[in-house]
Amino acid sequence: MSGRDPYEVLGVARTASQDDIRKAYRKLAKKYHPDLNPDDKKAEEQFKAVNQANDLLSDTEKRARFDRGEIDASGQERAPHGFGGGGFHGGGAGGGFNEENLNDLFGSMFGGFGGTRGRRSGPRQGADSSYALKVSFQDAVNGTTSRVSLPDGSTLDVKIPPGIEDGQVLRLRGKGNPGIQGGPDGDALITVTVLPDPTYTRDGVDLRETLPVDLKTAVLGGPIMVPTPTGTVRMNVPAGSDSGTVLRLRGKGVQAHGKREAGNLYVTLQVKIGKADAALEAFLRDWTPQA
Template sequence: MAEREWFDTDYYKVLGVSAQASDEEITKAYRKLAKQHHPDATKGSEERFKEISAAYDVVGDAAKRQEYDEVRRLGPAAAGVGANGTRFTGDFSDLGDLFGGLFGQRRARAQRGADLETSLHLSFRDSVKGVTTSVQLPSSQSCHLCQGRGATAGGYVTCETCQGKGVTQDNQGPFAMSSVCPACQGRGIKIITACPACHGSGREPSSRTVNVRIPAGVVDGQRIRLKGKGQPGQQGGPNGDLYVDVHVSADSRFARKGRHVVTTATVSITDAMLGTTVQVATLDEPVTLRIPAGTQPGTTMRVRGYGVPSVGKHPAGDILVSIAVTVPTELSRHQRHLVEQLAESLKEVES
């Protein structure tokens, strides 16, 4: 992008937003205009579409937008460009550092932080209800032994190429073109004896604690993306994302069926025949469930609202109770006689 075009074009006006607009507002405006003026949708709109795309390419990028705003703030004269396009011949040395960063110093480009991955083991209850927990993530810090120099005490000398600044500068007219010193790679020193702890890197491994919110209703094997929880960005760039692979422990009493929780209630054969009430465990407090007379083994009964909590457009799930009927394995002589009488009576009813 030529400097002159940045001075002459108000990209915010092109997109119909203010210079104080948020990133979300800029993106929303661009998508609306791009859809409206796309050549496939509107004939003869190619130039307008290119103008919109060029504007978004600059102010839709965090690093470019920062540079663009600074250039616009200083105005054409700051870069040595006159109103008629001629260049001034005055002393612009005080602006060298600024425009070295804007047009020549590529190392200052905003860089997005790296994405990270981790695993998290949850109890069944936490997977259903959601939980806020913490995870340990790998990181790095300045070496404790050399304080980040990468060299032992006295094991380094000042870089002669950049005089310890870490960058070299090439003045080209009104602009100061800066770049990382090729001799020391930006350190400002030349290492003679590398630090034995960090082997000359100046960094050592560490960890950091990140609090993460796990939403209600996650399932085993699900991957969750937590925006901005990854490695920090460089030079003002955005943070990377954190991807959490969820592992849910099995529960002896409960299972999942979509947004519903499944459990079992056991009743005796006589209670199944005559009807009864039982206490059913849930992930919250126990609930009372009425078992109608004549309930068959395997019957599923529903208690509303005791499954996965309501999240966004998703309604709350229920708890589904499967009825198990126990049959006695041993009977006394008297009990057997009573059961035989009942069996004969039932045969008469059926006939």
């Protein structure tokens, strides 16, 4: 069975870029993921179809072979044109083929018709395996190594790069199902879900947080302690700051990875008055704000 057309499964055109394919796959893999659709057989089948389609189209060599008609949607070799399920035509007396004709024609391709008559054999890559992994917001920002439990009871360590996004899929080469007849093992596809954080929001490689500051520090200025994903740091609040003032901490956003530099953390101040004492109340009674 050749399976559904991978372009139709992912809902992309045949001219789609690799980036378009990746985005479509992430969206659908998250939509149909078993963790979000427990006991839903249709969603499970769709999730498998989406993974199979992405496995083929995300590999530029496989995609090119599929587009040329050399392999089908499941990645299996197609029979040469004219030798498919419609039967053989032409050649020989009486308009048919005898076994000698067929052996002469296909001997080099199929190794003759003895034993495995008409079947193509040989090494084939094992099927891919799909897994789900949840990581905390801070682990996604800083990078970490997480462990995935496999159905057979074994575990697989997965390296999470700094800056991984929700719904992103990690491919671990050779960590899927065993190969067939000595072929290479399949890959493990890890769909990552990034859990939200009560303190931070993400904007590309930058992070944002809102931090309360007391009235005295806001008016007179002074140091405050700021929580960041890599630890608490000291930051100076300029005198005369107001609610909504945004301060920047360089390099305290998404951590650097490869050639990409670390992002920044932007802190929005929120002035908290708190309980006013008698002296402050007396001051405010006599204070006339400047126009």
